[in-house]
Amino acid sequence: MIRVLFILEQHLGHRTYAENLRFGFARQPQVQAQWAEITYYQAGGLIERLPLPKTVRGILRGRQQVRQALRQAEYDVALFNTQAPAAIAGGIVRRRPYLIATDITPRQYDEMASFYHHRADRPGIESSVKHWLNRRLFQRAAWVLPWSHWVRDSLIREYGVHPDRIQVIPPGVDLSRWQPTRDRMPGHFRVLFVGGDFYRKGGPTLLAAIQQLPIPVEVHLVTRSPIEPTASVYVYRDLTPNSPRLIELYRQADVFVFPTQAEAFGIAALEAIACGVPVIATPVGGLPDIVRDGVNGFLVPPNDPTALAARLRLLGEQPDTRWQMAQAARHHAERYFDAVQNAARIAKLLAQAANVTTGLCFPKPSYDESSR
Template identity: 40%
Template sequence: MDQIAGHVTNYHNLREAAQTEPEFNASWYEIHYYKSGGAIEKLRERVVPFVPTYFSGISRGAWETHKALRGQRFDALFSNASVGVFFSRTFRHIPTMIDFDSTPHQIDQMAAYSTGSPDPKPVAQLKWRLSQRMMEAAALLQAWSNWAKDSAIRDYGADPNKVIVNPPGIKLDFWKPAPERAERDASQPRRILFVGGDFRRKGGPVLLEWFRHQAAGAYELHIVTREAVDTAPGVYVYHNMQPNSAELLKLYHQSDLFVLPSLGECFGIATVEAMGAGLPVITSDVGGVADIVDVGGNGFIVPSDNAAELGQAIAGVFADEQRRVAMGIQSRALAEQRFDVRRNAARTFGYLRQLADEHTLPNLKARVERSDEV
């Protein structure tokens, strides 16, 4: 399992849910792309410092994956590691479910993820071919959204019959609305919450641009991020919030609206957490958010990098307090319907159990038949 961004939270949620599966003997391997003091990292720093860290990162991830697979016997594999593209041969021999929130093609199409000029044509062709082979080798492809599923089929020729949509879930018994909440006086500032480690990619500057043009004291921005953000009256920044923490949940409970106007986004687990906590949500039209937000029901989807459209949506939420409250209730209802980690994880484990059975039962049948012959 990749230890990157929102995948970390999903990994911990799945690992916890797997403990309730008595038939599972699960071995978990964390795939990191940097190891302080590691041999690969030392080689790059001391011998070939001109080589971009991108390549040493790939080498680290591939080596970690190789170690996880080496000398092991598995009935089924489950992976979201991007370096899985180098292990198609293994995936052909062991039934494998690939879990993904986007395809490489989709990431390349988002300017917010761009590192500069596009890949040279031979590199782009190699990346496509490796990804296509991995999808072909896998027994099942689990997409987080219909957006990701459509790309696997359209851009890589994946068999539609083996691509399923099953989003990551959240712990609904933790991410739940505040038990009691005092009504706000109309004169109190409205609290808007933003949660995004990558402040720029998640659209934080767009939200700040809108905020700077609002009347003083009308709103408060509460920003959870790992990046430096200039504070100002009404702007509160939190750098040390941990995922699934009581402190983070408290911020959700103290807020009136969740806003994540991302420039580049694949899914947005923070938005789902906000829904679990009973907040109306506003996101931008990137990635798989169409599977998350019921436009007009529990929130709005606005064009990315458009402070004016974002402001109109925020104003629309706060124009009618009864409607804002109803949107929050609808958010919770949708979270329960679509993003219950226990139900969604059970679905994933069910697929893995089926793959394992299909892989092992024919072998068992063959051994029984040979025994009968003897």
């Protein structure tokens, strides 16, 4: 039995990742899991009342949450879902072996800073020290588990992590819930978009592309942004990750469109292929690992409504092509993005890091360099 402490940030797409990780590890009997949610906030807390900038208060609260989890838990090995909570915890992290899974490196995040309202580090002593600390943190990890090959390349090139200690293990989904349906409702060509930040994720590009189509289209937008519905545009603001209503929207879609300008991975696109829905996305971040251009969807340049409209028209007017891509999408999800299979792969690495022999068989890793 492996005692594993999962330390999980709870912002952006990491909430969905954490939920899917819990699902996958609930089916790993060799793992005794403990879960620590890092929220960087505590309602009514003393730290939150300090006369400090909000960012500083968040770091202090996050440090307190991580260090408390590491001190109180009895564990053999820890897994962090980003390097940030491990970095702010300090030397206590090294008391036990640890793994870091991440969708993006700090350098990559800085490159996308303007899209995330993030202030990138300026060149100088502070930036150099932070980069050195992150390099050391990644290099000391027993394993580093990037979600995509895009992140893997950055870990090797910019952080000096040895390739032999990197395993690309993307998020998985519950394929028994996220699956195609045989009960498709009749109607116009249905386009689905899911993105909390409508603008960063390319929503305006989608709406501009729709105006160029000569075929009738229904557009379904799942977003937090204040977008108003129209006669052919439906807007949903109250859907939660893995909810039945959200899954049904995917299952009824003819195509999922994700023309994002900046993205670390794109779990929404992953959920689409699990439902057997072709995806049109941009070649940003880890999306090329999900969308194989011309196979289970298309990759188009960001901010290019004309290119997007051309691909939408092709799928709208060629149902046979759409069907072939739908089959390829589901197959790709089953091969690489099964939550249970990917949790088993992580469990094997956790056991190696903790030097624990489980006596169980694990699936052979399939998401390696040959899969690119």
